[in-house]
Amino acid sequence: MEDESLRQSIAKFMSETFLFEFDTTVTPDTNLFDAGLIDSFGFTQLIAFLEETFAITLTEDDFASDDISSLNGIVRIVNRLRAAPGQLSSNTP
Amino acid sequence: MMNRPGSLRLTWCRRCVLNSAVPGISFDDTGLCSICQKTPPEDTLAEQRAASRREMEDIIEKTRGARPYDCVVAFSGGKDSSYVLKTLVEIYKLSCLAVTIDNGFLSRGVVDNCKAVCGALGVDHIMFTPKTPFMTAMYRKSATSEEMHPRSAIQRASSICNSCIGVINTHMLRIALQQNIPIIAGGYIGGQLPKDTAYFRINLKANAQQRAVAVRRFVGHFGEDAADYFGLPPNAADRDVVVINPMLGLMLREDEIIETIGKFGWTRPTDTGVTSTNCRLNDLGVYIHSRRHGFHPYIFEMADQVRHGLLDREAAVAKLRALPEYAQIQWIADRLGVGHNEI
Numbered sequence: 001m002e003d004e005s006l007r008q009s010i011a012k013f014m015s016e017t018f019l020f021e022f023d024t025t026v027t028p029d030t031n032l033f034d035a036g037l038i039d040s041f042g043f044t045q046l047i048a049f050l051e052e053t054f055a056i057t058l059t060e061d062d063f064a065s066d067d068i069s070s071l072n073g074i075v076r077i078v079n080r081l082r083a084a085p086g087q088l089s090s091n092t093p
Numbered sequence: 094m095m096n097r098p099g100s101l102r103l104t105w106c107r108r109c110v111l112n113s114a115v116p117g118i119s120f121d122d123t124g125l126c127s128i129c130q131k132t133p134p135e136d137t138l139a140e141q142r143a144a145s146r147r148e149m150e151d152i153i154e155k156t157r158g159a160r161p162y163d164c165v166v167a168f169s170g171g172k173d174s175s176y177v178l179k180t181l182v183e184i185y186k187l188s189c190l191a192v193t194i195d196n197g198f199l200s201r202g203v204v205d206n207c208k209a210v211c212g213a214l215g216v217d218h219i220m221f222t223p224k225t226p227f228m229t230a231m232y233r234k235s236a237t238s239e240e241m242h243p244r245s246a247i248q249r250a251s252s253i254c255n256s257c258i259g260v261i262n263t264h265m266l267r268i269a270l271q272q273n274i275p276i277i278a279g280g281y282i283g284g285q286l287p288k289d290t291a292y293f294r295i296n297l298k299a300n301a302q303q304r305a306v307a308v309r310r311f312v313g314h315f316g317e318d319a320a321d322y323f324g325l326p327p328n329a330a331d332r333d334v335v336v337i338n339p340m341l342g343l344m345l346r347e348d349e350i351i352e353t354i355g356k357f358g359w360t361r362p363t364d365t366g367v368t369s370t371n372c373r374l375n376d377l378g379v380y381i382h383s384r385r386h387g388f389h390p391y392i393f394e395m396a397d398q399v400r401h402g403l404l405d406r407e408a409a410v411a412k413l414r415a416l417p418e419y420a421q422i423q424w425i426a427d428r429l430g431v432g433h434n435e436i
C-alpha cells in the first residue's frame with residue numbers, strides 16, 4: 001500500500017472513531033494525545049486497528065516513540081513494521 | 094432546543110435505537126444505521142465471542158492460584174459487576190478482591206448489596222472513598238464542561254461518568270500494582286466499550302506517554318490532587334496487567350442478571366433512576382448529556398442490547414425517553430454548586 005493510501009486508511013479510521021477531521025488545525029503532524037483527541041480507551045482501539053488491519057505487532061519502542069502520537073508518525077511505524085522480516089503480509093483494507 | 098429520544102424529528106435506525114442526533118452515525122436507504130450495517134451476522138459474532146473467551150480463559154488458567162488474589166474486580170455494587178464477580182468466583186474459581194469506589198453519591202442500598210454479594214461468594218471487599226473536595230471539584234467541572242475528555246467520549250458516557258470511570262480504572266490499576274494482582278476485571282457491557290476490549294493487556298511502559306499527557310490535562314482541569322487519582326507510582330512502568338470484561342463475551346438479558354444475583358440478596362435500588370443500579374449522581378449526567386448533545390448517554394449500550402436481541406426495542410425507547418426532570422436532579426446540582434444556567 002502506498003504511503004498516501006495508508007495515510008488515508010488510518011485517517012479515515014481516526015475520523016470515524018474519534019470524531020475529528022484533519023484540517024488546518026489538526027494536521028497529520030499534530031500530537032493527537034496532547035490535543036486531547038484520543039484517550040486511553042481510544043489508544044487501545046487504535047492499536048487494535050493497526051495490528052489487525054496491517055497484520056503487524058507494535059513493540060514497546062514503538063509505543064514509547066513520539067511517532068505513535070501523530071498520523072504521519074504512525075504511517076512511519078506501520079511502514080517500518082511491514083517491511084521488517086518476520087511480519088505477516090498486509091490485510092489491505 | 095433538545096431532541097428528546099424518541100423525537101419524530103430524528104431519523105431512528107430501523108433495527109436498533111441509534112438516531113441521527115448521534116455524531117458519526119449515518120443511515121442507508123433502508124434506514125439501517127452504520128453500526129448495524131457493520132455488525133457481522135450473529136454466528137460470526139458468536140465465534141468472535143468464543144475466541145475472546147478462550148483467550149481470557151487461557152490467561153486465567155495461567156495465573157490462577159499463584160498469588161493471594163488472582164483478580165481485582167471493579168465492583169460498583171451494581172448489577173453487572175455483581176454478575177461479573179459471581180462468574181469469576183463460581184465459574185473461573187478465581188480468588189477475587191472486590192473494590193468499590195464510594196464517590197459520595199452511592200445509593201443507600203449499595204452497601205447492603207455489596208455485603209450480600211461478597212458475603213454469599215466469600216469474597217474480600219474494600220470500599221475506597223476519595224477526598225470529597227476533589228470529587229466535588231471534578232464533578233462540578235465535568236458537569237459544566239466537556240473539554241477534559243476527547244469528543245469521541247460522548248459516545249461512551251456522560252462527561253461526569255467519564256471522569257468517574259477514569260478515577261475508578263486508575264484506582265483498580267493502582268491496587269493491582271500494589272498487591273501484585275495480575276488481572277483486573279470490569280463489569281462493562283456491550284455498547285459501553287468496543288467488543289475487542291473483552292480481554293486486553295495493558296503494557297504500562299507503552300502507555301506511560303499517553304498517561305502522562307492525560308494526568309497533565311486532568312491536573313489542569315481538576316487541580317493538583319488529580320495527579321493522585323489519575324497517576325500511577327513511578328515503578329508502574331515495569332509491569333503488565335491483564336484487563337478482562339467478561340460481560341462483553343456473555344449474552345445476557347437484564348432480567349436474567351437480576352434474577353441470578355437476586356439469589357444472593359441483591360435488590361434493585363430505587364433511588365438511582367432508570368439507567369443505574371448503584372449511583373445517584375448518574376441522572377445528573379444523563380440530564381446534562383441529553384440536553385447538551387441531543388441523545389441519551391446510554392444510547393449505545395441500549396442499541397447494542399436491542400441489536401443482539403437482549404432488550405426489546407420498545408423497552409429501550411421507553412428507557413431513553415424516561416429522562417430525569419430538573420426537579421429530580423436539582424439536589425445534586427446544588428450539592429456540587431452547579432447552577433441551572435451552567436448546564
